[in-house]
Amino acid sequence: MSHRPTAALALAAALVLPLVAACVPNDPAASGDATTGGAITVASTGDACDVSTAEAPSGTLTFTVTNEGDDVTEFYLLGEDGLRVVSEVENIGPGLSRDLVVQARPGTYWTACKPGMVGDGIRAEFTVTDSGTEVGPTGDTAEQLAAAEASYVAYVKDQVGALVAGTQEFADAYAAGDDATARDLYAATRVHWERVEPVAESFGDLDPLLDLREADLEDGATWTGWHLVEKDLWQPTPDANGGVTYTPLTPEQRTAAAADIVANTAKLQEQVNDPAFTFEAFQIANGAKELLDEVATGKVTGEEEIWSHTDLWDFQANVDGAHVAYEVLADVVQERDADLADALDERFAELQDLLTAQGSVESGFTSYDDLTDAQVKELAAAVDALSEPLSRLTTTVTGA
Incomplete structure (x- = not known):
């Protein structure tokens, strides 16, 4: 989710952050040596x-x-x-x-x-x-984490491959004006993106090109990606559109929007299939927490899929991605902090039970706007309960 927080978030986003006049230099003489x-x-x-x-x-x-x-x-x-x-x-x-x-x-x-x-x-x-010491784990732990990194990279490649195939099918339906099919494919295809979004964010501006919400669009910028098409498929009333009657995209605009999504998704696949692509263990651990933060700041609030209300698909996908990231590191966590491993297992299970009560990726989920306030609060509380032990994952894995 690429977004700006409203009034109500790698692992890593590769953003171009230009030098600005307000830049404050780091001070080597300051405290915190x-x-x-x-x-x-x-x-x-x-x-x-x-x-x-x-x-x-x-x-x-x-x-x-x-x-x-x-x-x-x-x-x-x-x-x-x-x-x-x-x-x-x-x-x-x-x-x-x-x-x-x-x-x-x-x-x-x-x-x-x-x-x-x-x-x-x-x-x-x-x-x-150069501190003169080797950076990263050594011995048996190094072998365990190298295996974890290889496993996670394989998972990312698998998810991106599924995303590419699903995106093409979705784009074809949308460009052809088959809105019913496009709506059916929208949330299930995006699941593959949401599972590995911290990885996707590490490659240039692919995240905002594919996943920027309208509320986060800066003045003068061109809006592209999934949420542009989402709005066109679930067209808002004037009351939900700032009092303005929504103007549907023309066939030419539809074709261009679909082509942009396909092209940028193909770029993502090229990046993860590059032989040099890898993620270190600390990045995997940070990414797990980032995915849960995505849930807390976009999915629980219902702001991510504001037109389609398919937030629970994204919610599940973020939890899936965080769980996989933890699982590939679980052996090391178990050896270093068994209590933390037990807490994470328990909290993931509790959150998953609440999601399962609302459906599944395969069968479909409850529309987010149909959840009661009590159900939303229960989901939010479960996310908070998982967030605390997950925030300790990176320090445990790195031995910091």
Whole structure:
């Protein structure tokens, strides 16, 4: 889900965050010296991104990000090119703090805050020096995590392959004006996207091109992707469209919109099938939490699929993706913190029971606008209950 938080979120999004006049350089003399093993503090405001140090030794780094501004913010550690996202933490509300744990090798990086989660980012160069020790796990644990990474990459490739096939079928129906078939295919096809969205976010601007909501569209930007077509398939009344009568897309516009979705999905497949594509264990663990954050900030609120009300398909897919990410790492978690493993197993099962009561991907789900307030609250509470132990997954896996 690519979105801007309303008033009511890699693993990683590869965003182009240009240097801006408001950029606040990192201060190597500030407090929070990572060389002593302490967390690197980040203070995000509406016009500043104050990082407590401009460099740290290679190894496991923890960025403690505090939002001191008035808008929701997010924080990134970007690669040397300023495009590749090593990892990110999203949806940090005013007054709240979140930790981002990464395993960083020596090199040049960029730190970046994005207050309001829209517009230009505020970034500064960040150097990781050579600590002289190997970055990442060693011994038997290294072998376990290498197997986990290979398993997860295979899962991603499988889901993206299914997404490509489903997208083509959906696009053909939509472009041909077969709205009934397109509506039937919409949610079930998007499941494959939602299961691996943190991975998809790591490749350039594919996420906003494919999954941007209308509410998050910046002035003057062109809207493309699934939610543009969603609105055309479930056309709103004037009351639901800002008082304006909705104008359906023309046949030519339909064809172009369908072609854009197919082309950008094909780009995603090219990226995940690249022999160099991989995800490290800490990225998989961060991605599991990011997927649950997606549920909390878009699906539980009913804002993701505002026209079709198919949010429960997305909800289930995000939970599926988070569960798979945990499962490939579960052996290491069990060895290092059996109580955490037990808690995660229990909380995933409790949340799944609530979703199963509303249907399944195969048979269909209850329309989100048909859920009672009590049912929504129960789902939200189960997400919150799972979120706490899942937030400890990365530190457990990395041994931080």
